[in-house]
Amino acid sequence: MSTHVPRGTLLARTRCSPYSDPTVMPQEILPHTQPHSTSSRARVLAIVNQKGGVGKTTTAINLSAALALEGLHVLLIDCDPQANSTGGLGFRRERHGEEQRASIYDVLLGSTSLAEAAVATEVDNLTLVPGSKNLIGANIELVEVAGREFRLRQAVESERNEYDYIFFDCPPALDLLTLNTLVAAQGLLVPLQAEYFALEGISELMSTLDRVAQAFNPELGLEGVVLTMYDDRTNLSQQVTANIKEFFGEKLFRTTIPRNVRLAEAPSHGLPVALYDPRSKGAQAYQDLATELLKRNSSLRSRKRAK
Ligand code: ATP
Ligand code: MG
Numbered sequence: 001m002s003t004h005v006p007r008g009t010l011l012a013r014t015r016c017s018p019y020s021d022p023t024v025m026p027q028e029i030l031p032h033t034q035p036h037s038t039s040s041r042a043r044v045l046a047i048v049n050q051k052g053g054v055g056k057t058t059t060a061i062n063l064s065a066a067l068a069l070e071g072l073h074v075l076l077i078d079c080d081p082q083a084n085s086t087g088g089l090g091f092r093r094e095r096h097g098e099e100q101r102a103s104i105y106d107v108l109l110g111s112t113s114l115a116e117a118a119v120a121t122e123v124d125n126l127t128l129v130p131g132s133k134n135l136i137g138a139n140i141e142l143v144e145v146a147g148r149e150f151r152l153r154q155a156v157e158s159e160r161n162e163y164d165y166i167f168f169d170c171p172p173a174l175d176l177l178t179l180n181t182l183v184a185a186q187g188l189l190v191p192l193q194a195e196y197f198a199l200e201g202i203s204e205l206m207s208t209l210d211r212v213a214q215a216f217n218p219e220l221g222l223e224g225v226v227l228t229m230y231d232d233r234t235n236l237s238q239q240v241t242a243n244i245k246e247f248f249g250e251k252l253f254r255t256t257i258p259r260n261v262r263l264a265e266a267p268s269h270g271l272p273v274a275l276y277d278p279r280s281k282g283a284q285a286y287q288d289l290a291t292e293l294l295k296r297n298s299s300l301r302s303r304k305r306a307k
Helices: 027-033 056-069 084-088 104-109 135-141 148-157 176-184 202-215 235-251 261-269 281-306
Strands: 043-047 074-078 126-129 165-169 187-193 221-230 252-258
Touching: 043 056, 043 176, 056 074, 056 084, 056 126, 056 165, 056 187, 056 221, 056 261, 056 281, 074 084, 084 261, 104 135, 104 148, 135 176, 148 176, 176 202, 187 202, 202 221, 221 235, 221 281, 235 252, 252 281, 261 281
Parallel strands: 043 165, 043 187, 074 126, 074 165, 187 221, 221 252
Antiparallel strands: none
């Protein structure tokens, strides 16, 4: 994997970046580079791919819901200014002039806590911290803030005992918002479409992962890659899948998410597919993905215990 990070990525755009000069990292943020405390329960995963429209939000909503329906306590944090996870879970988009509900923007800017911004959803055990179009401004407003890369990590830390999983739905960009999710997360979950250009941008994402791990968050790793909108009937997708498998090896989830119209329809009803059409192929696929993730994490935990 290339370690070259092209100009224009979050790393190049973040002023006072520790990549250009490690000595400029503000002292007060250094303690937070410690690993997450072992008493914390939640596994924290960022659903990330800087490419747009690959199924990040669909995966965020439906994987979260599938785990919650298994009885796990799940927090989904919508870190995208498009706020599609928020809309897809049935929360109205903000209207101009209306009093605004608390969102992850307010948490990042320090005017409210994560617990105060959290709202219950239609799905038992699934809690949402809404996104907001204000997040567009957060990228600029946070630049001058000391420890700007750690805002989300700090906010999440106090809630880690309350949940089994915390997911971030990321915007399609490697910006300061996404950097915050990578600093706060233990793993990256990458949705990928099996198409000709699928791996384009992936080496940039992987080198970003390496650099964030080195500079801010040694615990960060690749949790897994999931093929979305998958159709194994074409030669092309079989070929591309073989390439992806070669590139990611065991990190590629065995579960694939098929193209399924119910998955595309469910957000307009404000529901995850598991409630909108539980018998659909899409619902089944996300349930399988949840089961596979739980299996992986349980073997990870038992390996850790065995050490
Ligand atoms: P963005 O980068 O803009 O945040 P995204 O990566 O979050 O996009 P989604 O919003 O999840 O991608 O999906 C893009 C579009 O594809 C949406 O209209 C969604 O309903 C549709 N879609 C996603 N997954 C599937 C699927 N498996 N079957 C059918 N449609 C899907
Ligand atoms: Mg999205």
